[in-house]
Each structure stands twice: as C-alpha cells, then as structure tokens.
Amino acid sequence: MTAGNGNDTLFLANISKHVYAFDISQEAIIRSRKRLAEKHNVTLICDSHVNIDKYIKDKIRLFIFNLGYLPNSDELRITKANDTLVAFKKAYDLLEEGGYIIITFYIGHRGGKDEYYLLDDYIKKNRFQLLETYRQDRIESPITYIIRKS
Numbered sequence: 001m002t003a004g005n006g007n008d009t010l011f012l013a014n015i016s017k018h019v020y021a022f023d024i025s026q027e028a029i030i031r032s033r034k035r036l037a038e039k040h041n042v043t044l045i046c047d048s049h050v051n052i053d054k055y056i057k058d059k060i061r062l063f064i065f066n067l068g069y070l071p072n073s074d075e076l077r078i079t080k081a082n083d084t085l086v087a088f089k090k091a092y093d094l095l096e097e098g099g100y101i102i103i104t105f106y107i108g109h110r111g112g113k114d115e116y117y118l119l120d121d122y123i124k125k126n127r128f129q130l131l132e133t134y135r136q137d138r139i140e141s142p143i144t145y146i147i148r149k150s
C-alpha cells in the first residue's frame with residue numbers, strides 16, 4: 001500500500017504469485033522499479049492507496065501498510081489519517097477470508113499520532129481480529145498491528 005523504496009514489495013514478490021504496489025510519489029515508484037528490476041510478478045502503480053479498488057479486482061491474501069513518508073525525500077508526501085482509513089476499509093473489503101493486514105504506524109510525529117489514534121479506534125470499535133501488536137520498549141517507537149479477516 002506504500003511502495004516507498006520497494007523493500008516490502010520485494011519481500012512480498014519473493015513469496016507471492018503477484019504483488020500490487022502503490023505510491024503517490026513518482027520518486028518512490030522509480031526507486032521501487034530499480035529494486036524490483038528482476039521481478040516479473042509486480043505491478044507498480046503511481047496513485048494513492050485510496051484508489052486501490054480501481055486497480056484490484058481479485059481477492060488479496062495480504063496487505064502491508066508501512067505508513068509515513070519516503071526516507072530521504074519530501075516529508076510532506078506523508079500518509080494522511082483520513083486517506084489511510086479509507087484505504088484500510090477498502091483493503092479489508094478486498095481481503096480474502098483468513099487473509100492478513102500488517103500495518104505499521106510511526107507515531108514520532110504529529111500526523112503519525114493522529115493517524116494511529118484514528119485507525120486504532122476504528123479497528124477496536126469494529127472488533128477486528130487483532131492477532132499481534134508489536135512495539136519496541138522505547139518512547140514513540142513504531143507500532144505494528146497484524147489483523148486477520150475471519
């Protein structure tokens with residue numbers, strides 16, 4: 001859901017039949033294309049993850065949201081709470097039964113905190129199956145949730 005430098009996409013390409021990778025940043029798509037040059041099972045899409053349903057018609061086994069901004073780039077092109085919530089809802093609709101969403105929040109900056117609170121509230125109020133929460137023992141370290149659709 002956030003291609004960035006293509007690291008998560010490469011990981012997924014090695015274990016999947018096909019990967020769709022989205023990013024609003026042209027720079028991220030260029031970096032990812034380089035990183036994934038030898039992979040033939042990846043579709044890179046320069047668009048917001050808010051629009052995933054325009055591109056994906058299949059059921060999906062696993063979504064990865066690695067939020068925030070592209071390292072060493074424009075920090076203003078950051079994921080935004082309301083868009084992330086829309087994308088999360090669409091991803092959940094496209095997820096197959098028993099599939100997973102892995103989502104990592106970076107709460108060290110203001111927008112990241114708002115994003116975390118909004119999504120956390122939505123996930124808990126709607127009683128999604130939250131399998132795991134990872135958080136290092138450090139102030140404002142990233143938080144990762146693993147959610148399963150059941």
Ligand SMILES: C[S@@+](CC[C@H](N)C(=O)[O-])C[C@H]1O[C@@H](n2cnc3c(N)ncnc32)[C@H](O)[C@@H]1O
Binds near residue numbers: 068
């Ligand atoms: C932390 S980086 C992702 C790292 C990446 N998964 C990797 O493996 O290198 C966050 C990315 O989200 C992208 N982004 C921000 N808003 C977005 C949106 N609405 N839709 C898709 N990508 C977005 C940024 O451009 C940035 O590249």
